[in-house]
Amino acid sequence: MTTTSDTAVSNTAVSRGRRVLEHLCETIGPRWAGTPAEHAAAEFLAEELRDLGLQVTKTPVRYIGWEPLEGSFLHVWAPERLDVPICPYYYSAPTRANPVSGWLQPAGRAVMGLYEGRDADAVGPPAAPGGPEKFAIIGFRDDVVGYVVCGGLEIPRPGGFTQYADPVVLAGKALTDRIAIWGAAGTPVGVRLHVAARYRPDAVSYNVIGELPGESSRCLILGAHYDSLYHTPGAFDNGSGVMALIEAAEALAGRRLPLTVRFCLFGAEELDFQGSRHYVLSLKERGELAQVAAMVNLDAVGNPAGERRRFHNFRVTDDALGGLVEEALQQFRVAERYGWEEVLSPFPWRRVLYSRGSDYCFFAQEGVPAISCGANGAIHGHTPEDTIENMDPGVSALKGQMAAWMVEQLAARLAP
Numbered sequence: 001m002t003t004t005s006d007t008a009v010s011n012t013a014v015s016r017g018r019r020v021l022e023h024l025c026e027t028i029g030p031r032w033a034g035t036p037a038e039h040a041a042a043e044f045l046a047e048e049l050r051d052l053g054l055q056v057t058k059t060p061v062r063y064i065g066w067e068p069l070e071g072s073f074l075h076v077w078a079p080e081r082l083d084v085p086i087c088p089y090y091y092s093a094p095t096r097a098n099p100v101s102g103w104l105q106p107a108g109r110a111v112m113g114l115y116e117g118r119d120a121d122a123v124g125p126p127a128a129p130g131g132p133e134k135f136a137i138i139g140f141r142d143d144v145v146g147y148v149v150c151g152g153l154e155i156p157r158p159g160g161f162t163q164y165a166d167p168v169v170l171a172g173k174a175l176t177d178r179i180a181i182w183g184a185a186g187t188p189v190g191v192r193l194h195v196a197a198r199y200r201p202d203a204v205s206y207n208v209i210g211e212l213p214g215e216s217s218r219c220l221i222l223g224a225h226y227d228s229l230y231h232t233p234g235a236f237d238n239g240s241g242v243m244a245l246i247e248a249a250e251a252l253a254g255r256r257l258p259l260t261v262r263f264c265l266f267g268a269e270e271l272d273f274q275g276s277r278h279y280v281l282s283l284k285e286r287g288e289l290a291q292v293a294a295m296v297n298l299d300a301v302g303n304p305a306g307e308r309r310r311f312h313n314f315r316v317t318d319d320a321l322g323g324l325v326e327e328a329l330q331q332f333r334v335a336e337r338y339g340w341e342e343v344l345s346p347f348p349w350r351r352v353l354y355s356r357g358s359d360y361c362f363f364a365q366e367g368v369p370a371i372s373c374g375a376n377g378a379i380h381g382h383t384p385e386d387t388i389e390n391m392d393p394g395v396s397a398l399k400g401q402m403a404a405w406m407v408e409q410l411a412a413r414l415a416p
Contacts, residue, residue, distance in 0.1 A: 016048070016246060016247070016250055017243040017244070017246045017247040017250075017393075017396065017397060017400060018243065018393055020044075020045070020048060020242060020243055020246050021235065021239045021240070021242065021243040021388060021393060021396070022388065023044060024041055024044075024226065024233075024234070024239045024242060025233040025234060025235045025239045025387065025388055026233065026388070028040055028041050028044070029233050030228055030229070030230055030231060030232055030233060030234065031226065031227045031228045031234060032067065032227065032228065032229065032230035032270070032271075033065065033203065033205050033227050033267060033268035033269075033270060033271040033274065034063075034065045034067075034200060034203035034204055034205050034268065034271075035067075035230075038205060038206075038226075038227050038267060038268075039204075039206065041226050041227070042058060042205075042206040042208050042226070042265070042267060043058070045208050045226055045242070045265050046058050046208045048246060049208065049210030049249065049263060049265075050210075052210065052249055052250055052253040053253055053254060054210030054211060054212055054249065054253065054263065055210065055211040055212075055213070056208065056209065056210050056211075057208075057209045057211075058206050058207070058208050058209075059206065059207045059209065059278075059279075059282075060204050060205075060206055061204065061205045061206060061207055061267055061268060061274055061275050061278040062202075062203070062204055063203055063205070063268065063271075063274045063278075064199060064200070064201050064203065065199065065200030065201075065202075065203025065271065066090060066091045066092075066197060066198070066199055066200065066271065067197065067198060067200065067230065068087075068088050068158075068196065068197045068230065069094075069196035069197055069198060070196060071194065071196040072086060072087075072088055072169065072194055072195050072196045072197070073086070073099075073193075073194050074086045074148065074169060074171055074175070074191060074192070074193050074194075075191065075192045075193075076175065076178075076189065076190070076191050077101075077190050077191065077192055078188065078189065078190035079182060079187050079188070079189065079190075082174065082175070082178065084171050084172055084174055084175045085154070085155050085156060085171070085172035085174070086148075086156060086169040086170060086171050086172065087156045087157065087158045087159070087169065087170045088158075088167070088168070088169050088170075088195050088196075088197050089149070089160045089161060089168040089169060089170060090158070090159075090160065090161045090271060090272065091161055091199075091272075092166075092167055092168045092169065092195050092197055093165055093166055093167050093168075093195070093197075094167065094195050094196060094197045094198065095146070095167050095193060095194050095195045095196075099192050099193055099194035100137060100139060100145035100146050100167065100192070100193050100194075101137075101139065101140070101145075101190070101191070101192045101193075102137040102138045102139040102140060102145055102146075102190070102191065103137070103138050103188050103189065103190050103191075104135040104136070104137060104138075104148065104179070104188075104189040104190075104191060105135060105136045105137075105138050106133070106134075106135060106136075107134045107135055107136040107147065108134055109131045109132060109133060109134055110131045110132050110133075110134040110149040110160065111131050131149075132149050132150050132151055132152070132170075132176075133149070133150045133176070133179075134147060134148070134149045134150075135147065135148045135149075135150070135179075135189075137191060137193060144166065145166070145167070145193075146166055146167035146168065146169075146193050146195070147166055147167070147168040147169075148168075148169055148171050148175070148191065148193070149168065149169070149170045149171065150171055150175060150176040150179060151170045151171055151172060151173065151176065152173055152176065153172065153173055154172055154173050154174070155172060155383075156170040156171060156172050157170075157381075157382040157383060158170075158229050158230070158231070158382055159382060161272055167193060167195040168195075169193065169195060205227070205267030205268035205274055205275055206267050206275075207264065207265070207266055207267055207275045207276075207278065207279050208226075208264075208265040208267075209262055209263070209264050209265075210249060210262070210263040210265075211260060211261070211262050211263075212249075212252060212253065212255070212257070212260065212261040212262075212263070213256070213260050214256060214257045214258055214259045214260040214261065214411065215256060215257070215258045215259070215415070216258060216259050216260065216415060216416055217260060217291060218259050218260065218291050218292075218293050218414070218415075218416065219259055219260040219261065219262050219291055219292055219293065220259050220260070220261050220262070220292075220293055220294055220295070220296070220407055220410055220411055220414075221261075221262050221264050221292060221294075221295040221296070221363070222245055222248060222249075222261065222262070222263050222264065222295075222296050222298070222403055222407055223245070223263075223264040223265075223266055223276065223295060223296070223297050223298065223359050223360070224238060224241035224242050224244065224245040224264075224265060224266070224297070224298040224299065224359075225238050225241065225265070225266045225267070225268075225269030225270070225275065225276075225299065225358075225359055226238065226242050226265045226266070226267065227267055227268055227269055227270055227271075227275075228270065228386075229270055229382055231383075231384055232382065232383060232384050232385075232386045233384075233386060233387050233388075234386055235302070235386050235387050235388045235390070235391045236300050236302055236303075236375075236380065236381050236386050236390070236391040237299070237300040237381050237382065237386060238269070238298075238299050238300055239302075239388070239391075240298075240300060240301045240302025240391055240393070240395075240396040240399075241298035241299050241300060241301050241302075241396075242265065242298075243302065243393065243396040243397070243400065244298045244301050244302075244373075244396045244397070244399040244400035244403055245263055245265065245298055245400065245403070246400070247396075247397055247400030247401070247404070248263075248400045248401070248403040248404035248407065249263045251400070251401065251404040252404050252407065252408070257407075257408065257411040257412075258411045258412055258415035259293055259410070259411040259414060259415055261407055261411070264276075264279065266279065266359050269299075269358065269359055273358075273359055273361065273362065275359070276359035276360075276361075276362055276363070277362050280362040280363055280366060281362075284366065289366055289368070292363070292368050293369070293410065293414040294321070294368065294369040294370065294371070294410050294414060295360055295363040295364075295368050295369070295370040295371070296370070296371045296372075296373065296403055296406055296407060296410075297358055297359050297360035297370065297371065297372040297373065298373050298374075298399065298400075298403060299357075299358040299359065299372065299373070299374050300374045300375055300381065301373055301374060301375055301395065301396055301399040302375070302391040302392050302393055302395050302396035302399070303375035303391070303392055303395050313372075313373075313374040313375055314350070314371060314372065314373055314374075315350050315357065315360070315370075315371070315372040315374075316350070316370070316371050316372075317364050317368075317369050317370045317371075318369060320369075321369055321370075321371050324371070324406055324409060324410070325371065325406075327409070328402045328405055328406050329402075331402075331405060332398065332401060332402055332405070334398075357372065358372055358374070360372040371406065373399055373402070373403065375395070
């Protein structure tokens with residue numbers, strides 16, 4: 001029997017995956033959750049999966065949406081005047097018609113949420129404690145009127161989810177550096193903040209599922225999100241993962257494996273994982289989650305051109321899956337073929353309980369064995385420069401081959 005590791009992905013498969021990548025990133029462009037562009041991407045991908053002979057469903061995901069608008073700003077008015085680049089946190093409340101003003105007061109460190117600190121079982125160097133410094137804006141009535149999180153980049157990138165019904169923004173490095181100086185001197189810092197954003201209670205995204213029936217109703221899930229941030233073509237994050245999934249789907253199409261395989265293209269990942277959250281919850285409600293034998297996730301797998309040493313970032317939920325990752329890296333001679341001598345050092349994978357990192361997290365939280373395939377580092381990730389020219393489609397193709405091989409191996413090893 002021929003396996004996916006016996007031959008490279010065919011020229012047709014590479015052509016299909018690259019064509020899908022180009023259509024998503026160059027024809028459709030930014031695919032922010034719940035927008036017409038994201039909806040167009042969902043329909044396009046559904047047709048691609050149908051063309052591979054898969055049984056396709058497109059399921060609506062309804063949620064309370066959020067989107068930024070033009071005009072947000074942060075102005076420091078004491079002890080000196082300074083305009084600071086900012087990004088609103090996702091789901092930040094707007095400041096309505098008028099900006100808010102007040103004095104900055106330390107408010108601890110920002111965290112993503114209750115998933116923080118769940119990697120106590122991780123293999124490798126421990127993560128730095130806490131997150132970036134966070135400051136409350138104390139208004140002139142001694143009430144909290146907003147929050148500012150101090151970032152480490154000159155131009156902050158969108159990200160982070162607020163846990164509060166207040167305006168919350170991530171500020172650029174210029175403010176971070178000055179606050180360190182002003183704070184050491186005990187100098188009060190006064191700011192004026194305006195957040196332009198709106199909630200969308202009627203937001204709709206879509207999960208696109210292509211099923212490859214197997215010998216058993218138990219299934220494996222190969223997933224990737226197809227949405228992007230609102231201001232970026234999203235080639236690396238996550239056109240690269242979609243490309244890899246399409247190539248894996250084409251490599252396996254027409255086969256009948258011991259387990260059923262579902263190729264899941266999730267919507268609204270960038271907005272608090274709405275698509276995969278909805279999918280896992282719906283499986284659980286229908287009593288079908290126990291039928292999921294394992295999940296493999298592909299997110300940001302086409303590491304940027306010139307960063308090939310940052311090939312791997314595999315997270316797994318148990319040692320057996322870590323062993324499978326090592327087998328895949330060896331099977332495809334990753335270090336040998338690409339000259340990445342350090343690709344397997346000091347460790348090729350991290351073991352996590354679950355963490356709020358990508359669409360695998362809700363599967364892992366519910367006890368589904370999971371592998372998340374990514375790439376360390378992204379110079380252009382979450383920026384307007386996240387284009388095909390600034391990623392490596394060749395690595396996406398390789399990750400697609402590896403994903404198909406791992407799915408094939410899992411289907412054989414986990415069969416009833």
